[in-house]
Amino acid sequence: MARLPLNTLPTFRVIAQLQNLRAAAERLHLTHSAVSHQLRALETQLGHPLFERRGRRLVLNSAGEALLASVNKALAELERGVTAAADAACLDAQILRLSVLPSFAQRWLLPRMQRWRQRHPSLALEISASAQLVDLGREGFHAGIRQGRGPWPGLESEELIGTQAPLVVVGSPAAARRLGLNGRKRHAEPHESCFGSEPLLGHAELWESWFAQAGVQRKITPVAVFNDAGLMLQAAEQDIGIALAREILAADALRDGRLQRLSKLSISYAQAQPYHLAYPAALRDWPPLLALRDWLREELGAAAS
Numbered sequence: 001m002a003r004l005p006l007n008t009l010p011t012f013r014v015i016a017q018l019q020n021l022r023a024a025a026e027r028l029h030l031t032h033s034a035v036s037h038q039l040r041a042l043e044t045q046l047g048h049p050l051f052e053r054r055g056r057r058l059v060l061n062s063a064g065e066a067l068l069a070s071v072n073k074a075l076a077e078l079e080r081g082v083t084a085a086a087d088a089a090c091l092d093a094q095i096l097r098l099s100v101l102p103s104f105a106q107r108w109l110l111p112r113m114q115r116w117r118q119r120h121p122s123l124a125l126e127i128s129a130s131a132q133l134v135d136l137g138r139e140g141f142h143a144g145i146r147q148g149r150g151p152w153p154g155l156e157s158e159e160l161i162g163t164q165a166p167l168v169v170v171g172s173p174a175a176a177r178r179l180g181l182n183g184r185k186r187h188a189e190p191h192e193s194c195f196g197s198e199p200l201l202g203h204a205e206l207w208e209s210w211f212a213q214a215g216v217q218r219k220i221t222p223v224a225v226f227n228d229a230g231l232m233l234q235a236a237e238q239d240i241g242i243a244l245a246r247e248i249l250a251a252d253a254l255r256d257g258r259l260q261r262l263s264k265l266s267i268s269y270a271q272a273q274p275y276h277l278a279y280p281a282a283l284r285d286w287p288p289l290l291a292l293r294d295w296l297r298e299e300l301g302a303a304a305s
Contacts, residue, residue, distance in 0.1 A: 008042040009071050011035055012050070016068050019057045096288040097126045099136060099144035103230035104275065105129040107249040109145075112299055119295060123288055131228065136280060143279040143289055152278050158293070160300055161248060161275040166266035167206065170233070170250050171198070171242035176260040195262075199223040199241035201232050206244050210267050233259070248300075 015024045015035065025035040043049050050064035060068060100109060105127060116125065128134075128141070136144050136155065150157050171179075175198060200207050204220040211218045223241050226232040229249050236243040237258045243250075247266070253259040277296060283289050 005038075005041050005045055008038040010075065011038045012042055013068065013071055013075065015039060015051070015058060016060055016064065019059060021058065094123045094288070095126055096123060096143070096292060097128070097141045098292070099128050099130060099134050099139070099141045101145060101147055101228075101275075102129040102131060103228045103233075103249060104145055104147075106230040107233060107252065111252045115299070116295060120291055123291060125292075136278065142283055142286070143277060143292065146276050146278050147273045148276065149273065150276055150278070154280065155278045156281050156284060157276040157278040159274050159276055160296060161246075166247050167210070167244050167269055168247045168250065168261055168266045169195075169210070169242060169244055169263045170254065170259040171236055171262050172239040173257065173260055174239045175236075175242050176262060179262060181260065181262065195242070201235055201241040201243040202226065202245070206267075206269060209269070210244055210265070213267055214265055 011024065011028060011030075014027050015021065018024050018027060021035050021039070022032055025032045028035065039050075046063075046067075048063055050061060050067060051058040052061050053059075106129070109127070113125075133146070134141065134144065136142075145160065146152070146157070179195070179198070200220060200222045201224050202222055203225055204222055207220040207222065208218065211220070224232075224235060226235070229245055232243050233245055233250055233253060235241065236245075237253060242262060244267075247254075250259055250261075254261060277293060279289055
């Protein structure tokens with residue numbers, strides 16, 4: 001059999017859908033004769049008709065129905081390939097669209113952006129910070145950093161920060177002075193007389209767990225509760241209160257002196273949600289995404305060491 005005229009297959013599918021040559025021609029923006037010629041060429045190549053004529057209608061015969069089933073599958077696969085190619089077209093533009101939690105973007109990602117630019121000067125990150133769970137594919141994102149346990153339908157994910165990441169007590173330098181630390185390197189032992197006079201930021205149950213581990217039973221009434229850890233840490237930097245937060249999110253402020261760790265006692269939180277990098281399975285081996293995954297692992301490994 002000679003090579004099948006593949007260009008006629010989309011035309012065949014439209015004719016089968018509309019059951020009329022003139023309507024198919026209008027849909028395809030072709031002349032009536034061009035559509036008729038493509039159908040004749042396909043039937044001639046196959047050696048048998050595909051339609052039965054019923055007045056002005058063209059109705060598939062059994063051979064046409066069998067061919068249409070295969071054509072639909074083949075064209076659907078091609079359309080998926082075109083979509084994947086469009087998704088990967090950003091490789092040429094060197095832009096990777098990333099959805100990130102605001103706290104992670106503010107407290108961890110942005111302070112490291114200069115190192116990303118040094119490593120990948122031609123690969124730009126387009127960052128959208130949102131606490132909402134966005135549909136990555138529908139919204140055009142290549143990846144998202146999410147907090148939760150997954151799985152997320154239609155996405156692959158890998159854990160970046162587990163639930164074992166400790167929660168530590170941090171506060172401003174002014175808070176450290178009030179607590180008598182005065183810049184000393186050793187941490188104060190946690191006890192009620194040390195922290196009882198300080199306003200507390202964050203969820204009461206976390207603080208009650210922390211005090212219980214310190215051997216103190218205390219009913220907590222925080223001065224402020226936040227739905228974003230970045231805002232809570234900013235409030236601690238501004239001396240609104242002391243915070244119990246994930247050490248990795250406070251690490252840069254601790255290093256820079258904007259915050260100080262106020263106690264050597266840390267706790268883990270059973271209900272804490274891990275951080276994941278999530279992405280469409282079709283982009284698993286996309287070079288910009290591979291670059292991001294490798295860089296995140298490297299940076300998180302350096303922070304943990």
